[in-house]
Amino acid sequence: QTVVTQEPSLTVSPGGTVTLTCASSTGAVTSGYYPNWFQQKPGQAPRALIYSTSNKHSWTPARFSGSLLGGKAALTLSGVQPEDEAEYYCLLYYGGAQLVFGGGTKLTVL
């Protein structure tokens, strides 16, 4: 069974920079996994931020960026705002259109 792993929790200071990662149990994450990233705040549906590694939606703030880093998908927040405190999920596409979410990263802004 394929497992996608994210950091369970991270803490960042307001105005700081933080990178969240997303790893696959099958090996290095490449662009062919089309990593997507989502933000979820308590009591809300997830909101899409990044698709296909680094593409932003029209509503995605400029401080969010996606990349590949050391065999993982990465989401970087630069100039973190208090409202960025949330759970973040990655989603990877596997051959045959199987999709697997990561376990989520709880980001605290403190």
Next chain:
Amino acid sequence: QITLKESGPTLVKPTQTLTLTCTFSGFSLSTSGVGVGWIRQPPGKALEWLALIYWNDDKRYSPSLKSRLTITKDTSKNQVVLTMTNMDPVDTATYYCARLSGYDLAGYWGQGTLVTVSS
């Protein structure tokens, strides 16, 4: 404006079959590259992808739940239906539907519907 909304029972009994409907607007499920997927989230836990149906009626399921899931579409009604058989209390979750377009795997989400499995 793209919107999706999930509907269905809020309470089902163990062993029953769950039927959820996703009604959407602002896009067509007959457009090449477009799909609608179902995702669930148990209380306090992570998201879990369940199933996906494409514009060409190609269907994909989570391997761990494949035997219990069926996804269908009614393009004329702008609806996608998910059925899950043999419900168990561990299936208690908020169920979401979302639109897929190319490798934008879930750009638009419904608000979700909480389904509780209890006798």
